[in-house]
Amino acid sequence: MPNIEQEIREIIAEIIEKKPETITGDANLFEDLGADSMMALEILAALEKKYKVVIPEDKLTQLTSLRKIMELVETLKKKR
Amino acid sequence: MENQILEIEDLKRILPQRYPFLMIDRVIYSGQDKVVALKNVSVNEGFFEGHFPDEKVMPGVLIIEAIAQTGIVLVHNVKSKEKKIDKDKKRIYFLGGINKVRFFQPVKPGDQLKIEVKPVKLISNIGMICGEVFVKDKKVAQAELSFSMKEID
Numbered sequence: 001m002p003n004i005e006q007e008i009r010e011i012i013a014e015i016i017e018k019k020p021e022t023i024t025g026d027a028n029l030f031e032d033l034g035a036d037s038m039m040a041l042e043i044l045a046a047l048e049k050k051y052k053v054v055i056p057e058d059k060l061t062q063l064t065s066l067r068k069i070m071e072l073v074e075t076l077k078k079k080r
Numbered sequence: 081m082e083n084q085i086l087e088i089e090d091l092k093r094i095l096p097q098r099y100p101f102l103m104i105d106r107v108i109y110s111g112q113d114k115v116v117a118l119k120n121v122s123v124n125e126g127f128f129e130g131h132f133p134d135e136k137v138m139p140g141v142l143i144i145e146a147i148a149q150t151g152i153v154l155v156h157n158v159k160s161k162e163k164k165i166d167k168d169k170k171r172i173y174f175l176g177g178i179n180k181v182r183f184f185q186p187v188k189p190g191d192q193l194k195i196e197v198k199p200v201k202l203i204s205n206i207g208m209i210c211g212e213v214f215v216k217d218k219k220v221a222q223a224e225l226s227f228s229m230k231e232i233d
Contacts, residue, residue, distance in 0.1 A: 038176035045201040057203045
């Protein structure tokens with residue numbers, strides 16, 4: 001069983017160019033960590049590829065923290 | 081609409097760029113799944129004078145620009161089909177990021193670039209595309225670009 005939290009943290013860290021340990025569950029990617037909308041899209045595309053899910057466009061604005069992203073990916077994986 | 085050849089006058093209706101910054105000459109496949117464009121690289125290109133005086137090599141950044149412009153045609157196709165954009169409104173595009181870039185061999189005067197671009201993820205006003213560039217079926221470059229677009233008056 002892979003550790004999804006750590007996997008997603010590393011995906012985010014690489015795209016927003018921050019150290020993985022700065023990305024806590026509730027840190028706001030935009031306000032606290034300086035991500036922008038294009039980085040958010042890159043994160044979304046990377047998650048879709050890795051977990052073979054489709055993330056609807058209207059969810060994009062809700063993906064503001066590692067915890068929220070994890071919850072969404074878990075939900076989508078179950079639906080798959 | 082699907083798979084039609086787009087000549088330069090057609091492209092100028094889609095692309096906001098103009099001389100000397102039109103980096104594709106013709107589109108030979110124009111779909112929503114993929115766009116394939118051609119660029120003929122002539123010795124008369126202005127950039128060859130300085131890049132480099134003793135050995136003419138097309139700058140990699142301009143190959144990226146050719147991918148980006150082919151990507152604009154792709155985005156135009158997808159958005160027109162979705163009827164999410166006003167076809168007659170002018171749009172400009174901003175590069176947001178370039179990932180997974182590789183240049184495999186130099187592009188020289190006389191080469192014809194074949195630029196193939198596919199969507200990675202396109203949403204309302206931002207998107208990601210991936211592009212591969214070939215000379216005589218040999219891959220010379222690849223990149224993944226993210227961009228945003230804006231309508232202008």
